[in-house]
Amino acid sequence: MSIFTIIAVVLICVGLLFFLGAAVGIMRFGDFYTRMHAAGKGDTLSSLLVLLGFGVYQLNNFQSFSESWPVLLVILKLIAISAFILLTSPTATHALMDSGWEDGIEPELKNDKPETNALEEDMPQPKQKEAQA
Amino acid sequence: MRLFALIAVFITGGLLLYGTADFPAKGDPHSPANAGVPGTGPSISQYFVTETYNDSKVPNMVTAVLADYRGYDTMFETVVIFAAGMAIFAILRVVKGGRNPGTGIHHRLDKDSSGNGDHYDIIVGTTCKLLIPVIQLFSLYVIAHGHYSPGGGFQGGVILGASFILYAMATNLKASLARFSEQRFMSLACIGILIYAGFGFLSQFLQKNFLEYGVLQKVLLTDGPEMARSHSMLGVEVGVAFTVTAIMFAIYANLSSAGDLENGKGL
């Protein structure tokens, strides 16, 4: 087993561990915002690690620049996918969080007085939840 | 009534499962679809696999079957998409002052009366500004590269339409309509169909069958009928892509604003 395969397996396993963490976080965390935190963070990092593992695994087929350039092309595509995930996944999480805030989902706070939260003063107050239809 | 529906579903499902027992195994080289009926020569799929490249110099035989051998069918598939867009238009579109049948979606910047859309606008807007050109470039690649790799007019058109939808969702519908107005997308939908049918009528005009591209070498000035077929497939795919792009955005614009193409009236 070559060194690249071992590195790739380690990277993919760590990525899958983070996926598991994200899944458990979505199931077990208290409110909407912490759940989205688990989903956004864990998902992004684990996807990147798994894609990095794929890229490292592809290096097994690499001999020289002149004859195995298709391998580099595959790695380049994987890097492009990673860049897109790095751009889109946090933005999607942010957009979902923002929509939840606008919709009036209350975050769970440790102290019962939300106005003592320093962050709260800068932020617009969430709209009161309207009666459910 | 629920019980009756359940019984009907189970009987239908059972009949379908019973029918699958007669199928040949997946990928069986001796099944009639792959090997042909004995005594009648090679099957049609064998012909496509072996002769597509000789006929039209197109490596991706799926595109060749879709746009050339079965071009008449694909033309009316495009017309179906066009008709779907027209049906949405006919049902939902209301002109100014008319009755508003629905409520419409809030786009992000519509309800921005309290001034709290700023942080949203920067993050999502910047990401969309970075991504939309790449998405559109990729969709053009999918359309133009449909001969060589998976893809073609339908897929590329959907991706191109989705980039406009993404722009509408990130900012608001008005900003998107300023780039791609109703007049433009409606005429683009018609132009796409006309391009496709135009290739058919052109080959008919040159005294061949409808959509028989080989004869177009006189018009396209190619080396032989094979390259004429390849280039005509590209032209036809571009026509499909026009229609699909325009109709995808038209459906979204009409659905999300409940037909008045304003910003929607709120939930």
Add this chain to the structure above:
Amino acid sequence: MWQLETVLLIFLVVAALLSLKVKDLLSASMIFGMYSFVMCLLWAAMGAVDVAFTEAAVGAGVSAVFFIATVYNTKRRSSD
């Protein structure tokens, strides 16, 4: 790879039943997007890459947007 296809088919049936069972129509359209995505993976596993590409673009991408736009124009909850 019949193991992968079996897992995907189980996911497919679960997603189909769930999208019928869920009362919230927004969730149902999201689960239908998941169904489309599993279907896309199945097409790719069978080697029909063109169809998989179409399913990914149309089924999982645009049709989910259309469903959500329609749900926002009508009622959110299903009555049956």
